[in-house]
Amino acid sequence: MRPVFVLASALLLLGLSARSPSRSIQQETLALPRPAVLRGIFAGQQHLIADYYWLLTINRVGAATTAEELRKVYPYADLVTDLDPDFEYAYRFAALTLPVQTADGQIANLPEAEKLLRKGLQRFPGNRKLLFQIAFNYMYYEGRYEEAADIFQQLAQDPTAPKWYG
Numbered sequence: 001m002r003p004v005f006v007l008a009s010a011l012l013l014l015g016l017s018a019r020s021p022s023r024s025i026q027q028e029t030l031a032l033p034r035p036a037v038l039r040g041i042f043a044g045q046q047h048l049i050a051d052y053y054w055l056l057t058i059n060r061v062g063a064a065t066t067a068e069e070l071r072k073v074y075p076y077a078d079l080v081t082d083l084d085p086d087f088e089y090a091y092r093f094a095a096l097t098l099p100v101q102t103a104d105g106q107i108a109n110l111p112e113a114e115k116l117l118r119k120g121l122q123r124f125p126g127n128r129k130l131l132f133q134i135a136f137n138y139m140y141y142e143g144r145y146e147e148a149a150d151i152f153q154q155l156a157q158d159p160t161a162p163k164w165y166g
Helices: 002-017 035-041 046-063 067-071 073-083 088-097 110-123 128-142 145-156
Strands: none
Touching: 035 073, 046 067, 046 073, 046 088, 067 073, 073 088, 073 110, 088 110, 088 128, 110 128, 128 145
């Protein structure tokens, strides 16, 4: 009975402390809890808390209308991947949605995308999807063709890789 009460109390506290969805992202100041605090409070419900912040991550992506608002996805995705480092899709999803072209033709949020991809590679060394996205970003957004080609060449060495990697 006690674990149910603790969980219900914690969820109620989270619900009461949540901001109203009617507030603009631009007005909102970003203050996320540290992963260690969430691990301490919700020791038995790590995946539940990671899923809660994952939903907030997706919501933030949907609400973003500018590069700056989209950049605010990064701290959420970083928190989610800290809470559940095995959630491979979270690394890729956020890294795919972060880069955006601005009005002046520049690509914003590439450093944040690369941080997430590199963080994912630390957890999943050699992950083809993460490596492919890094190579794509190098080639398409940054014009770092040699570095991208090196990664594509490495990926093409895998016998199960699609032929077009080469």
